[in-house]
Amino acid sequence: MCLAIPAQVMELLGDGMARIDMGGVSKAISVALVDDVAVGDFVVVHVGYALSRIDADEAERTLALLREAAAMETPS
Amino acid sequence: MRYVDEYRDPELAKGVAARIAAEVDAARHYRFMEFCGGHTHAISRYGVEDMLPRNVAMIHGPGCPVCVLPVGRIDDAIRLASDPRVTLCTYADLMRVPASRGASLLKARAAGADIRMVYSTLDALRIAEAEPEREVVFLAIGFETTTPPTALAIKQAKAKALRNFSVFCNHVLTPVAMRAILAGESDEATALDGIVGPAHVSTVIGARPYEFVANEYGKPVVISGFEPLDVMQSILMLVRQINEGRCAVENQYVRAVTHDGNARAQREMDDVFELQESFEWRGLGMVPHSALRLAEAFAAFDAEKRFGIHTVAAADNPACECGAILRGAKKPTDCKLFGTLCSPETPMGSCMVSSEGSCAAHYAYGRFRDRSRARMERAAS
């Protein structure tokens, strides 16, 4: 359930709306559910609404853990 | 795409797959339920199951709002849409869900009902504003992900004093359903060893509401993102918890999910909705306090009140095993209807309707796995 994709906030349009970009595709969505959204933030977008902000540091940490797990097994 | 492509890297996937294979205990089986259809979809679409050791089984859970919506409620929606005053707005996912006597919203539309597919509640509001002579009803479905957007739409409608907008509410709650599944477990053999927890639902409700799974049922939960590497990492985390004899709520999807979730979105839901005493789920039956309805302050926007809807429970096909499949007690291939009377073209049960339903996922993708396994086994013998 809940098709949602990460997108970057490009412009605040006022009235709780913002223009977002995901991989070169842009759309006006509501950011009224997330506090203090700023231009440049990445948000998770679902049915035309941002649901949460994406934390860049945490994302990097997750990738680091993945790389670490993948590297532990040296391919034979 | 940023935050997407990184989590689909095939080289990393190979490494993580090897890690899982190295860490599983060959002497035991691991039965994990991915609660969400989003995970089911990722697992099927990217072929994740192919990369897991044979003793790790993924059970597709009930986290697909299309799959768990009972027939009676679709019947209601069709009745509503057949009212000549009504324009029914719905997410496209619901169009093909089978209702009683072979009906569906798609067929109702063909018969003349004004049913429009929308991408967002914002679109439904726009239609209500543009067509003041129509009674615009939004058919709301979904878990805590889709609920805050419905709440905001209702608030906006109230602020704009839109008299021709209402919501037919079918929003359901994730943790309650999870409890229903765990409480219903009776058979050792089909008991779950752990749960891959919701991604986007958890962005709203946080990690905290799943603590009962660890505390009361002694099972680990790992909240997981919807990209295939997210799912694989979560499986590795579950395997580790089990091997270490731990059970805790862990969060793999830390980039978007916090412990307490999105307070703002929770507030919007609390403002607009209240708990229903009981709600019927396809496959799970009546589950107490598992769904929401509009609170008294917003009763004017409640389509059930406005149109006097009294849901009559409707029976599924008696041969349909969707219930047991949703609970993880049976596999799609255990159902007599699977692939014969019930297929994606002519779905009998809910699990076949949504592409996220476990039967549809197995029909579309899983058969490949059965086949390649059979081939491997032939080669081995």
Add this chain to the structure above:
Amino acid sequence: MKPVRRKLDTRNGRVDLSHGSGGRAMAQLIADIFHDAFDNDWLRRNDDQATLDAQEGRLVMTTDGYVVSPLFFPGGDIGSLSVHGTINDIAMAGATPKYLSASFIIEEGFALGDLKRIAQSMGDASRAAGVPIVTGDTKVVERGKADGVFISTAGVGVLPDGLSLSSDGARPGDAVLVSGSMGDHGVAIMSRRENLEFGVEILSDSAALHGLTAAMIGAAGGALRVMRDPTRGGLAAALNEIAHQSNVGFTINEELIPVKPQVAAACEFLGLDPLYVANEGKLMAICAPQATETLLNAMRAHPLGREAALIGHVVEDERNFVEMTTRFGGGRIVDWLSGEQLPRIC
């Protein structure tokens, strides 16, 4: 005294029922809009049919209907689409398209300016392709009985003796090629409906492919087994149809299938799979393995095949499965599309 002939008001005028009644208004509509746009010797005769020279070889005929919404979309419109689509249906048989016909069903109230624009675009497409529209028909229906304008076409082409391409020709071991990126047309249309915008606009790939197919036949000849334009249902539908008709299976590799990044992003957003999205200027070809390189080079040398790619092979399979190795490294079946490809939320 000759009556003053009033010009058709293509700025503000609308089609009304008189334009379909067989009277003067209809004659004027046909002359000012269609003949003006399609102009050729056959139409100038003003007959109800076209008399064509008999052709050497075998005749190939096709018919097609166009009901696209919106009528104008990034990269084309219903007019050019109807010309390209009809030509492509003939070209996929390996034939040279020769003549087209076009029949218009127009809704009362449709703007004459839009009709003119559509006709001009058809005329341009037909001239660019070198395939004339030699006969046509016009009907006007009451408001609400059509959606703006519907176009139905027919096309005639000739197939040289000795060449035979058909959907049951795929053999295990054969190579599967596509001429370029998948999903552009469907995404261009869908994004317009869903109010998506693009940094670099995604255009429909609508194009006439007979030049490309001629080059392919020239290069590969009899080693070319099947050609198909993956329109509705996309590449997935085309592969599944051929798998059944040839009683074979396919193994394809997702990594090798060209998809534009923005098309992929739009599909993520709408919950669609680019393999199921329509194309209107791409083809899929199946050829004997030894001809793969030659054919790929010939395709890449043509402007409409620059991004041609080998995406997989035909295999023996009594179940006619289309199996795909995903970009992620797993395996899955690419099944027929069930129902319509609708944007989804879950």
